[in-house]
Amino acid sequence: MPLRCTSTICVKSLENQPSKQFVVLVIKSQRKHISMSSPISIRKRLLITLIGLIGVTWLGVFVLISKDSTHELEEIYDASLAQNARILFGLLQQEVKEGELELLSDIELNSDRMHAYELNIAFWASIGKVTIQSSGAPEFLTALPDGFSDYTFNGSKWRVFTLRDRETDLVIHTAQKLEAREELVAYLIKDTLSVNILILPVMGLLIWWGISSSLKPLKQLVDEAGAMDSHSLRPFNIEDAPSEVSPLITALNQLLERLNLAIENERRFTSDAAHELRTPLAGLKVQLQVALRADDPQQKANAMKKAVEGIDRATHLVNQLLTLARADREDAGTLVMGRVDLVSLSENILSTMKAEALQLGIKLNFTTDQRSIYVECEPTMIEIALRNLLENALRYTAPPAQAGIDLTRSSTSGEVILSVWDTGKGIPPEAVAQMFQRFKRGSDNSASGSGLGLSIVQRIGDIHNAQVSVNPASKTTKFSISLRFKTAR
Incomplete structure (x- = not known):
């Protein structure tokens, strides 16, 4: 019945039909196919992966730079405090030695033209009852330890460097607000982060362009494949292809x-x-x-x-x-190979064809020098090849005559040689090259046949890596066709 409805109505309308289960199965399969998400493209996958990796790398580098920069700024500022303290310490010591200490108390520091940043740095010096300090300097405690220390005054944190002379009772403090340092570090981090944020989209565009350019060979490969049909399966150009492709x-x-x-x-x-x-x-x-x-x-x-x-x-x-057709379709990679005893296989085939040979007045023989000879092969294919060779021998050998199988192993090369022979008149040597052509029969067409038997044998030999050879009959030799298995065991 015609289907002109949605999938749900179709299933209901076919409730009593034999094809109900098939229709339901098809609908489920289509829904499952539709629900499957399309795979992400290589371009998007590379773009996301590279930008993600670069972003994570930059974040790590940013953290390390910020940490190292903060540490280096702290070192520079601490060194500046220590240097200023030692300069002031040297000047005041000189004043003390020259006896001009009373002049220090008359020094007035003019704060009218001070730089705004000067409010973040200060010094304080005392010797005896004489005290000198910069404008806005905190009231330092003389009990601060020598060297660097942190000091809090009126809610502001200061970084202080202290020098003390026990002989002259000279004490010098140079200090800097930690806010100034934190502000500079914040500016540095902000500028670094801003640059990274601005560069990341540009880097993403450059990566996208680079990936697109690099994937052009795949696009060309897809275009070439799309332009092919069953009548023009030409090979792809490999000269300009990248090494990965x-x-x-x-x-x-x-x-x-x-x-x-x-x-x-x-x-x-x-x-x-x-x-x-x-x-x-x-x-x-x-x-x-x-x-x-x-x-x-x-x-x-x-x-x-x-x-x-x-x-x-x-x-x-x-x-x-x-x-x-089956032999043409198979190859060494698709066949299921096994360890097969050719002695046993040959005996079985000869036993099944003995009655037909006796009826034709032909005697079948089998000779071998070993009880068992094993090769890696597909037994059905080898049986087909042997049967075709024996049928040719029976068909083209006039009674009284003989035919048979010789099976030997080469003592030098280790090859297994499987020969099917007969005492017929054979073929001329110049006809050997044509006898394996399909539908090609000899000059004697009185016997029935299709001209495909030897083509089948040749194909089976090829897929087993076995060499097929012919020994044309003469007055002193028999006509024979041999299979030489190179992979013999």
Whole structure:
């Protein structure tokens, strides 16, 4: 029934329909897909990460600079207090030595033209009953310890440096309000923080521009991939790619190469299969038409017999095509390899084909110099290859004749050599190069076949890294096809 409603109404209207569960499943799947948040882009992720890291780094640097700057300012101001105290101490000592102490009491400090900052610094000196102090200086206690100390007067905190002469009873205090220091530190922190705050957006824009420029190769890669279709899977350009993207492009090019090969195999397979199936199907149709129109029972029986033979040939061809399609699809990375005993595998195949060989008047043989020989392979594929080789041997060997399997291990290279041989007339040496081509048959076409058996064997040998070799028959040798497994154990 047509669906012209929302998802909720659709589910209710299909309550009694067999497809109810399927519709509910599709709706749930769509809702789940819609609810999934889209992944954040690499550009945003890098921008947020870099700005966050820079911000945290700057914050740490700002804290360290503020701490070190405060410490250095404290050192500079303390050194200035100590220096001023020692200068004043030297001058007053000189006055005491010259006997002009009474003149000190007549000194008047004019505060009319004082700098505003002078209110934050002060000095106080006393010797005997004579006291000298700057304007606004606090009333210092003579009991303050020598050196640096903190002193509070009328709610104001002062940093004080004290010098004392025990012989002349001279006491000097130089002081500075801590407010002045804190104000300067606050200005320094404020200016530093303002600069950082102003620079951070500019840095963010520069980072965004740099990231966008750096990600241009990925954008070009996406554009190239979007412009491709199944008819033009050309490799990506890797010359101007950054080193971080080069492995990705190399892997994609390798994938495209495999896809091109797979598509080419698919096209060739489809074309060859259509061409090869057309002939037996046309012949089958003709024989069935003859059987339908024939009035003679013998003629009708002959036509039906030929139709059955045509069906057998077509069935064999379809099976071979399916086997070849599977072999083309597989490779060493997709096959499930295992440790297989080729002696046992060969004996089993020979036992299943012995009856057919006896019926054709051909004797099957098996020779090996070991009780078991193991290789890493996919057993079904190797069985298909052996069966195709043995079927070719039985099909193209006229009785009385012999055929069989020889299985040996090379004492020098360690390779396992699996040979299928027969005592037929073989093929000319110049025809060896063409015998593995698909749908290519020899000059003797009297035997039934599809021309795919050896192509299947070649493909199975390739995906097992096994070398396929041919020994054409001569007067002194047998015709044989061998598989050499390099990965033998």
